[in-house]
Amino acid sequence: MKSQNPVPAARALHWHELQLPVGLRAAAIKTSAEVLDLPQPSFTPDGLVLTFINHKGDLHVRPAGSPQTDELPASPGLGLLTTSARPLVYRSSSSILFSALVIYIPSSWSDIFLKENAQFQKIEQLLAQDANIITCRLGRRQMSLFTAALGLLQDPAGNLLGIQNNLLSLLEYFLCNRHRSVLGVNPVSDIDNEDDLSLIREVESYISEFYCSDTFTVDSILKKTYTSYHRLNFLFKSIHGMTISEYIRNKRIEKSKEMIADNAKSISQIAYEIGYSSISNYILAFKKVYQITPGKYKKQIDNMVQ
């Protein structure tokens, strides 16, 4: 394919490469071109390559050596983790504004910093499965880090430590992010945006802290996180498969079930303690989740004990 477009491709594109003090290597490119067929620089020895790309236009990515039919369309503001054995190739048949930032992590480096880490091992396993590419959309914090690092890398007198700090932050965010979605309840959900994922985590931890209080409302979550109800519901549905109020109800009822099994308190007491202001509401909710009233459930348990 390369030879078909001799005219515009003649403009040499080259990567700014850089060795970082901490032992990583970095490369960056920023270009606007009519057509693009750009291989990533290859690194030896073996290791991992984390690439961040951003572009305006139509971009496709494929691992080197594989046919063009294996190409994947790439969305702007993306992080891609691959092994250095199969460098990526970027192609665009229309005019494009393209910038990329590559971090090369030699395996000797990841041995020191990440080998012991169980989360990292999970990510590595995922990567080993038929030459996977692990992707992650950049949140807005990473996007600004990306832009800053790119600017610094192109400046020949750039501050090496500054670049290193930005790149290490990007790497850390990427891994944390992936770690969260590997743990995710519903792995098929297509939410891989850092901002959204961290929002969900925040809301979840907020709920698990306060769901038993009777002043706890969905409104208080919205106020705390500055999101709209519809957005939050959409995110909850795609990750947990239920609305946020259903999620809270399930959490409360689950807790009440445990309390009933403890057999220390009366049903009405339990209802108030988990934040229901009226007992009939509580009974209805319980019935919806377990298809049985709490009283009957209590009797069942009592019979079993006897």
Add this chain to the structure above:
Amino acid sequence: MSYVSLENSEPFLKCFEALAEDKSCVVSDSVLYFSGSKGKGFITVAGISSGIEVLAVNLSLLTEDLTIRLQPSVDASSYILCFDEIDVPGKAEGEPPPTPLTLPHPLQMHSTVSITDAVNGKAIVYPKEKTIRSLVVRVRKKSLEHLIQDFDAGTIATILESTGNEATLSWPITFKYRLLLNDFMTEIIQHPFRELFTIRNISILTEYLLQQFFVMNKLGEDGGALSTQDTHSLSRVEYHLCLHYKKEFPGIEKLSRISAMSPTSLKTKFKKYYGETLFGYYQKNKLEHARKLLDNKVPVKVVATEIGYSNPSHFTLAFKKEYGFSPWHYLNPH
């Protein structure tokens, strides 16, 4: 008094053994928890085989001083960097502590950052009844020199030599360190990639240190050193400015009362010691807080009120002046 002594070649983790034996502390997953009568908080290590070792101390209300002594050693291949922040607890919103008349004990630390050659060893005393956030970093000379090789102005080694026997350089702690230490301590225990998190923060701290170092060096060339009394007063002013970032700038009169200096000498000395004017320092700290809020997805309007601006557009202007882009552009860099 609790006492730990370490050889240069021993890993920081060994400090745990001594401490855990001494007081019934809980150790889990290389974190040592203090709880109950002896004090509250934790100590943790992140030993990294690339020659950087970190001891993070986050303790409050110790009932007795805690001393960690790093033995002098012949094998002088490392530096010890300390980033310490020591506050009086429970004063978060109140006035700065009214203790100034007696000078602090020379061995007892106050909030500073320092770099020491491991040849001479170092004693670190964590005072009782204070809030302590401290990072002790032992870094192999090779690693550090590697890290700073592209800074052409003389290496730390030559400057350490010129200070004579003490071989310790120390600088005042600034809001940058305070913010970073705060974040570090809240995240380190829970962080899924602890080693990576540590190396990133050390890298950032080193950058701060070098920046500060060159500013100080330049300022130091055209002026004599400050007395201990002066540095102590100045750090009180700095602490006051850091603490009250939500309020209006306190004004030079109030600050000069806090420091017991005349306004003019306060201004010049502050600039000499911190490399910033009083208001510049206050403003930078304030906007750094704003930036952190923006990172947490707080809307610009709320951020403005949160850090004490009555008008969001004033905040936008100040932000733009400091960072070169408006909050909006910070949030939407595309």
